[in-house]
Amino acid sequence: MKIAFIGGGNMGEAILGAMLEKKLCKPADISVSDISESRRDYLKKKYGITVTASSREAVSGKNVIVLAVKPQNINEVLADLKGILKPGQLVLSIAAGVKISTISRGLGHGSIVRSMPNTPAQIGLGISGWTATGEVSEEQKAWARTILGAMGQEIYFDDEEYLDAVTAVSGSGPAYFYLFAESLIDAAVEVGLARKDAEELVSQTMLGAAHL
Known part of the structure; x- marks a missing residue:
């Protein structure tokens, strides 16, 4: 499987790093386009992958194109890539809240997977959670499962409408746990515990509870 990442930020790096660590692909099979020269240099040095400032150059000859840019930058990326993707190429988007119809229309392309990972993927x-268009083949779905599963677990939904709920529950969920932990630590400090001790107590309690 040959993969292009459009965007080399934290989530893009989490995916490519997991793929390489689990030997699901080789550095020679991965290309990343990113507007930041320093980010490109970092990724090339750390992982030995191909980097470029050109999204069009990155996607050439790749089986899967991962859209790993922020939602506010997606339209610019779609416009740049419109009309150049081949029918056999799969587009996998991790851009939060960006619907399949927006991606399909923007690219002029039908084989699209929309997914919502969360920060523990790092x-x-x-x-x-992910879903796919009808144009996505079983082989391409297997590619998506491999890529998303490299970061932890994955769940397929047959209707895109569930992705908004996934975003609210697991996509945003870690922040709720952080807020709860912070509140519990503050409460412990108020009743006399040192903050360092409170942090250790709460952290281990949450970890232990998760494993019960």
């Missing part, structure tokens, strides 16, 4: 403990 340590291999994430979960991703």
